[in-house]
Amino acid sequence: MNKTWMCLICGWIYNKTWMCLICGWIYDEAAGAPDEGIAPGTTWEQVPMNWTCPECGARKEDFEMVQI
Ligand SMILES: [Zn+2]
Numbered sequence: 001m002n003k004t005w006m007c008l009i010c011g012w013i014y015n016k017t018w019m020c021l022i023c024g025w026i027y028d029e030a031a032g033a034p035d036e037g038i039a040p041g042t043t044w045e046q047v048p049m050n051w052t053c054p055e056c057g058a059r060k061e062d063f064e065m066v067q068i
Helices: none
Strands: 017-020 026-028 063-066
Touching: none
Parallel strands: none
Antiparallel strands: 017 026, 017 063
């Protein structure tokens, strides 16, 4: 089961997942993308703007937050 933690004061959510709208590749903030040089625990905001999907090369704006 995938747990998500939310700050009750500001609504900030820890452990968001983002999905590539083009190929369906999932970025999990808790897992990061070590093969791509993104350390586990890296939030989406901290992922470099020039980072691209490892599967299809889509840019960050082609990803959408999803709830699993
Ligand atoms: Zn993709």
